[in-house]
Amino acid sequence: MLVFINLRYISFKSIMFNKVSSVLLPCLAGSVLFIACNSVNPGTLNGTPSNEKAVSKDIHTQSNADSVLVKHLGLNIKVNFDTRRISGVATWDIDNTMHQSELVLDTYDLTIDSIKNDNTATTFKLGEKVQHLGKALHIAIAANTKQVQVYYHTCDSSRALRWLTPQQTHDKKYPFLFTQSESIYARSWVPCPDGPGIRFSYDARVEVPKDLLALMSATNPQQTNDSGIYHFQMEIPVPAYLLALAVGKIEFKPLGEKTGVYAEPGMLAKSAYELAPVNDMVANAGKLYGEYKWGRYDVIVLPPAFPIGGMENPRLTFATPTIIAGDRSLVSLIAHELAHSWSGNLVTNATWNDFWLNEGFTNYFERRIMESIYGSDYSDMLWELGYQTLKDNVRDLGEKSPDTHLFLNLKDRDPDDGLTDIPYEKGSLFLQLIEKTVGREKFDVFLKQYFEEHSFKTITTTAFLDYLDKNLLHGDTSLTNKIRINDWVYGPGIPTNCPRAGGKLFAAVDTARNHFLAGAAPTTLATQKWSTHEWLYFLHNMPAKLTVDQMYSLDKQFSFTNSGNCEIADLWYVVAIRNGYKVANTKIDEFLSTVGRRKFLEPIYSELMKSTDGAAFAKSLYNKYRDNYHPLAQESLDRIVMGKAK
Ligand code: BES
Numbered sequence: 047m048l049v050f051i052n053l054r055y056i057s058f059k060s061i062m063f064n065k066v067s068s069v070l071l072p073c074l075a076g077s078v079l080f081i082a083c084n085s086v087n088p089g090t091l092n093g094t095p096s097n098e099k100a101v102s103k104d105i106h107t108q109s110n111a112d113s114v115l116v117k118h119l120g121l122n123i124k125v126n127f128d129t130r131r132i133s134g135v136a137t138w139d140i141d142n143t144m145h146q147s148e149l150v151l152d153t154y155d156l157t158i159d160s161i162k163n164d165n166t167a168t169t170f171k172l173g174e175k176v177q178h179l180g181k182a183l184h185i186a187i188a189a190n191t192k193q194v195q196v197y198y199h200t201c202d203s204s205r206a207l208r209w210l211t212p213q214q215t216h217d218k219k220y221p222f223l224f225t226q227s228e229s230i231y232a233r234s235w236v237p238c239p240d241g242p243g244i245r246f247s248y249d250a251r252v253e254v255p256k257d258l259l260a261l262m263s264a265t266n267p268q269q270t271n272d273s274g275i276y277h278f279q280m281e282i283p284v285p286a287y288l289l290a291l292a293v294g295k296i297e298f299k300p301l302g303e304k305t306g307v308y309a310e311p312g313m314l315a316k317s318a319y320e321l322a323p324v325n326d327m328v329a330n331a332g333k334l335y336g337e338y339k340w341g342r343y344d345v346i347v348l349p350p351a352f353p354i355g356g357m358e359n360p361r362l363t364f365a366t367p368t369i370i371a372g373d374r375s376l377v378s379l380i381a382h383e384l385a386h387s388w389s390g391n392l393v394t395n396a397t398w399n400d401f402w403l404n405e406g407f408t409n410y411f412e413r414r415i416m417e418s419i420y421g422s423d424y425s426d427m428l429w430e431l432g433y434q435t436l437k438d439n440v441r442d443l444g445e446k447s448p449d450t451h452l453f454l455n456l457k458d459r460d461p462d463d464g465l466t467d468i469p470y471e472k473g474s475l476f477l478q479l480i481e482k483t484v485g486r487e488k489f490d491v492f493l494k495q496y497f498e499e500h501s502f503k504t505i506t507t508t509a510f511l512d513y514l515d516k517n518l519l520h521g522d523t524s525l526t527n528k529i530r531i532n533d534w535v536y537g538p539g540i541p542t543n544c545p546r547a548g549g550k551l552f553a554a555v556d557t558a559r560n561h562f563l564a565g566a567a568p569t570t571l572a573t574q575k576w577s578t579h580e581w582l583y584f585l586h587n588m589p590a591k592l593t594v595d596q597m598y599s600l601d602k603q604f605s606f607t608n609s610g611n612c613e614i615a616d617l618w619y620v621v622a623i624r625n626g627y628k629v630a631n632t633k634i635d636e637f638l639s640t641v642g643r644r645k646f647l648e649p650i651y652s653e654l655m656k657s658t659d660g661a662a663f664a665k666s667l668y669n670k671y672r673d674n675y676h677p678l679a680q681e682s683l684d685r686i687v688m689g690k691a692k
């Protein structure tokens with residue numbers, strides 16, 4: 047087996063080698079948010095504070111939005127590319143029925159210029175910076191305060207913001223800005239109550255340089271106007287991590303009546319071709335688990351510097367251009383982000399410890415959407431590849447590591463520490479196990495009802511397990527003994543009753559690989575009908591060591607070094623580095639100079655760092671390209687390449 051460190055985004059090796067900080071969060075009396083399970087933050091939707099028994103603390107926000115009702119955000123901002131600054135005012139509509147003397151919002155490296163309550167100046171104080179969390183903004187309010195207006199500006203190193211020079215975009219003509227708010231970075235561009243359990247509606251007025259278009263996770267314009275001023279509405283309450291903004295030379299092309307794609311002009315046609323399956327995806331997803339509730343579903347294909355694969359910003363998925371492979375072979379990523387319109391955006395994890403409720407359900411739903419369009423042979427390949435990355439990830443984290451539990455303990459840690467394959471793959475396999483145990487028909491009815499009943503609400507792990515028991519398992523011990531819920535949710539590793547797809551189509555790949563390893567020439571292998579997934583499986587399961595001859599012959603026949611498919615290229619580059627196949631170095635250099643997706647950068651840099659030669663190469667590349675990467679990618683690569691402590 048190939049020894050491949052699977053790192054979804056963060057280098058867990060480096061996390062474990064650099065001790066996790068032991069800085070204790072100061073005890074902020076009255077400002078630790080309690081999320082009542084099964085409820086939105088009291089009042090945003092139906093005005094009824096929850097009195098349910100199970101409460102769960104969100105340790106990653108310092109806001110007191112549990113005692114001051116935060117209903118609506120009115121954002122009025124100007125985007126300045128010269129100073130690389132967003133400045134303006136965030137107006138919060140509140141209801142202070144509990145007569146609190148202050149409203150506490152989250153901030154991270156924000157400068158607060160002044161604050162008014164209902165148009166009159168008020169006093170405020172920024173607390174000490176707390177590691178990972180930033181500074182709490184304490185604002186004096188009165189019992190009858192209705193609106194709090196925070197005048198502020200961002201700093202040039204805001205964690206959520208990525209400012210690109212024209213040179214760093216695809217078309218190289220205009221600058222570009224995009225945000226990435228999940229998990230807790232919204233607070234670095236908007237002072238806000240920043241926890242997944244706190245929802246608010248928003249509207250925005252955004253001023254950008256003429257020629258550029260602004261888009262948000264809201265109702266969006268489809269073309270540039272002469273004023274450079276754009277207005278947005280998101281009337282459905284959403285958590286702060288779904289606040290999003292993109293500004294650039296962007297054009298729109300419809301895909302269907304309620305779907306479309308945005309991209310830089312030079313990427314638009316290719317993107318529209320690649321994303322044509324989106325219409326079927328939306329239709330099929332709706333058939334599976336209930337109607338799509340957000341109005342339009344559009345996708346923006348961002349410049350290559352986007353640090354992740356995709357982000358489920360409501361109404362406007364943000365996507366990496368690395369999925370534009372020319373053959374629609376990587377569109378499952380869009381199925382994934384679309385699936386979040388149910389799991390995550392409709393029903394949200396109450397805290398980051400419950401992250402698996404977001405990503406596990408989404409991964410499961412993604413594969414059901416893919417199965418509904420491309421059939422089960424196809425989706426089985428996705429399941430099997432997922433299983434393999436999970437296995438690698440569990441091995442790297444440690445079979446007994448608490449970080450392999452579905453329910454996490456992220457106390458005093460960055461929520462992004464939970465961003466491994468566990469919530470995704472172990473989470474979705476757990477759901478698949480339930481599906482297989484009770485039967486698909488029953489499980490689908492259950493899921494549809496789950497999404498319907500929890501729409502626009504948050505949910506904790508315990509509340510979900512309760513709901514599962516009441517509505518599906520009904521305490522039936524023959525079912526619960528088969529599933530072993532506790533082993534999955536509160537136990538480590540991959541439980542022995544884990545379902546395994548195997549992937550019918552992969553048997554032929556194993557045969558071909560074995561032939562090759564037994565000495566057959568690559569020209570004789572029956573690879574003609576292979577899709578990207580078969581190639582990934584072929585490469586992923588190569589032995590750790592290949593001879594130089596083997597590397598040459600594979601590359602000669604299959605042109606891996608020059609692959610236009612980023613998934614295949616990335617995997618090949620890791621194999622090449624491991625086997626000292628220097629022919630790939632020029633392409634690796636080129637790849638690292640353009641691609642900003644952490645999932646691709648980290649394995650390559652990590653593999654390079656394993657040898658002295660490689661480490662020198664990695665450092666010289668990183669020196670050249672660090673500025674091209676997103677602040678979040680820089681943070682993890684600083685650890686991998688520069689050995690920086692967390
Ligand atoms: N919501 C996530 C991305 C995310 C999670 C960003 C947590 C920051 C913190 C998104 O839906 C996602 O999972 N993206 C994956 C796509 C994949 C699993 C198909 C990615 O970016 O690789």
Ligand code: ZN
Pocket residue numbers: 382386405408
């Ligand atoms: Zn996701």
